[in-house]
Amino acid sequence: MAVRARRGVFRLSRAAVTVAVIAIVVIAFLLPYLWILSSSFKDQSTIFSDVSPLSWKTFWPTEGSLANYFSTIETKNVGRAMLNSVIIAVLQVIFTLVLGSLAAFGLTRIKFRGSGLLFGLILVTFLVPMEALVVPLYAWMGDLHLRNSLVAVFLPWIASPFALFMLRQAFEEIPTELDEAAYIDGAGPFRVFWSVILPSVRSTVVGCGLVVFLFSWNSFLWPLVVNSSSAQQVIQVAVAQSAAPGQLPNWGETFAGAMIATLPLILIFLFAQRHIVQGLASSGLK
Amino acid sequence: MAFVTPFLLFLIVFQYIPIGMLVRNSFFDYTLLRPDDQKFVGLGQFERILADPSVTSTFGVTLLFALGVLVLVVPLGFLVAVFLNGRFPGRSIVRTIVFLPVVTSVAVTSTMWLFMLTKNGGLVNSAITGLGLQPVAFLTSIPWALISIIVMSAWQQIGFAAVLFLTGLQSVPDDVIEAARVDGASRARVIFSIILPLMSRTTLFVVITMTVFSLQAFAPAFLMTSGGPEDSTSLVVYAIYNAAFKLQDPGFASALAVAVMFIALVLSGIQSLFLRTKWSY
Numbered sequence: 107m108a109v110r111a112r113r114g115v116f117r118l119s120r121a122a123v124t125v126a127v128i129a130i131v132v133i134a135f136l137l138p139y140l141w142i143l144s145s146s147f148k149d150q151s152t153i154f155s156d157v158s159p160l161s162w163k164t165f166w167p168t169e170g171s172l173a174n175y176f177s178t179i180e181t182k183n184v185g186r187a188m189l190n191s192v193i194i195a196v197l198q199v200i201f202t203l204v205l206g207s208l209a210a211f212g213l214t215r216i217k218f219r220g221s222g223l224l225f226g227l228i229l230v231t232f233l234v235p236m237e238a239l240v241v242p243l244y245a246w247m248g249d250l251h252l253r254n255s256l257v258a259v260f261l262p263w264i265a266s267p268f269a270l271f272m273l274r275q276a277f278e279e280i281p282t283e284l285d286e287a288a289y290i291d292g293a294g295p296f297r298v299f300w301s302v303i304l305p306s307v308r309s310t311v312v313g314c315g316l317v318v319f320l321f322s323w324n325s326f327l328w329p330l331v332v333n334s335s336s337a338q339q340v341i342q343v344a345v346a347q348s349a350a351p352g353q354l355p356n357w358g359e360t361f362a363g364a365m366i367a368t369l370p371l372i373l374i375f376l377f378a379q380r381h382i383v384q385g386l387a388s389s390g391l392k
Numbered sequence: 393m394a395f396v397t398p399f400l401l402f403l404i405v406f407q408y409i410p411i412g413m414l415v416r417n418s419f420f421d422y423t424l425l426r427p428d429d430q431k432f433v434g435l436g437q438f439e440r441i442l443a444d445p446s447v448t449s450t451f452g453v454t455l456l457f458a459l460g461v462l463v464l465v466v467p468l469g470f471l472v473a474v475f476l477n478g479r480f481p482g483r484s485i486v487r488t489i490v491f492l493p494v495v496t497s498v499a500v501t502s503t504m505w506l507f508m509l510t511k512n513g514g515l516v517n518s519a520i521t522g523l524g525l526q527p528v529a530f531l532t533s534i535p536w537a538l539i540s541i542i543v544m545s546a547w548q549q550i551g552f553a554a555v556l557f558l559t560g561l562q563s564v565p566d567d568v569i570e571a572a573r574v575d576g577a578s579r580a581r582v583i584f585s586i587i588l589p590l591m592s593r594t595t596l597f598v599v600i601t602m603t604v605f606s607l608q609a610f611a612p613a614f615l616m617t618s619g620g621p622e623d624s625t626s627l628v629v630y631a632i633y634n635a636a637f638k639l640q641d642p643g644f645a646s647a648l649a650v651a652v653m654f655i656a657l658v659l660s661g662i663q664s665l666f667l668r669t670k671w672s673y
Contacts, residue, residue, distance in 0.1 A: 212395030265402035324497035
């Protein structure tokens with residue numbers, strides 16, 4: 107009897123802890139998004155009157171409109187910035203995957219003297235924070251006459267040690283008997299790469315591509331530095347609101363911009379969560 | 393070799409050459425407006441870093457920032473991971489929610505928190521005044537400004553740390569835990585005496601990853617506090633940006649960047665040293 111009662115209490119308290127943790131997680135991680143999202147449909151005065159005192163209205167638009175979305179698209183050139191970001195991210199993903207998978211094939215399949223040393227030299231650059239290279243890269247881009255172009259935003263990062271590292275690991279797990287059979291059948295190395303190896307690492311390629319897309323879409327410092335004209339601005343730079351004194355921001359417009367910059371990624375994330383989480387976990391941030 | 397060449401070419405042009413330029417520029421004094429008018433100053437720029445207290449403080453600020461992020465992210469990330477490792481309804485939804493800030497750009501999260509923490513009309517101060525307390529100038533007073541960017545960054549990274557810890561947790565063999573439970577160990581005892589020691593490798597990985605992340609942080613200082621008040625949130629990458637693009641002093645910025653690169657390499661060196669050692673339990 108007593109044992110059963112105690113077990114019941116234990117279960118009850120565990121359930122209570124679970125509910126409490128879920129509540130904390132929702133408040134800490136979801137409410138900020140809800141506030142921004144609901145406020146993006148409100149005008150300035152409604153945002154202020156709804157935020158204090160706190161109520162359900164703080165997180166729900168009672169008389170929502172899309173006005174902020176239209177005006178932020180107009181004033182901050184958000185449409186153009188979105189298009190720029192899409193072009194940059196897609197090209198960055200394609201070039202990164204092409205260079206990375208070719209190099210991974212070369213390093214794992216065609217043994218040559220010094221390939222280990224070469225891989226080591228490549229990996230060292232993995233450890234150099236990109237932020238440290240912003241100043242020389244800015245000058246270098248000027249020398250190459252690439253400043254203020256979409257190409258400048260992604261070109262320095264397409265030889266990605268992260269992508270190479272991730273792809274190389276997947277390539278190594280494919281048994282070499284597979285390529286040997288293809289070579290006996292008369293296939294050349296490029297044919298083996300394209301029709302034998304690549305199809306067997308499809309899910310790694312997808313995961314790698316998604317993570318590169320994420321990095322590209324979310325990057326801020328480099329696009330801010332290298333492109334000063336608004337025609338080449340990316341979405342993150344266009345919508346970021348700084349605390350610089352003397353600015354009176356329009357809250358609703360800022361929130362609408364933040365939502366526009368975030369929603370595409372959240373949608374991709376919801377559909378490809380497993381790939382992205384695994385890819386990021388293997389990247390260790392870079 | 394032919395397959396590696398394109399990758400290598402781009403790596404040399406956009407990584408190795410800039411690294412070389414960076415190191416070289418750190419020995420010169422010049423401006424970005426007139427890059428040809430350069431003066432060799434030897435180690436002068438590095439002497440400036442050590443001599444100027446306002447510069448030394450940028451490394452102090454970054455160190456405090458990194459420590460603050462670690463103090464929040466490591467235990468909370470671990471707790472979230474332990475929690476997510478259990479079975480309960482809605483687990484995958486909780487995991488998705490915790491991971492949302494990880495996939496949100498730092499430009500957006502900084503902007504979000506800038507408005508959440510604003511003194512007049514911000515969400516957090518509204519909650520504080522709702523409790524009958526005085527509003528806090530989170531972004532414009534010392535030490536709140538630094539605390540604010542620490543909390544924002546930790547908030548963004550907890551989900552990432554949790555995923556790393558979760559991977560580690562799932563590699564802890566179940567039979568060890570079961571054996572301990574059979575011997576009568578409590579849940580807390582299992583966590584502290586078995587799981588934590590087995591997770592030391594993962595923990596080190598999280599610590600190094602978060603330290604390197606903190607070293608690279610820029611947007612919170614740039615967007616939320618502009619490095620202020622009184623440079624109390626001037627993170628080192630923000631200081632590099634300011635020196636190069638605002639103060640027209642790229643030689644000095646290069647010296648700062650060389651220091652950052654050096655610290656990152658040392659940290660990664662420590663990591664690979666530890667990760668390579670075979671630890672016996």
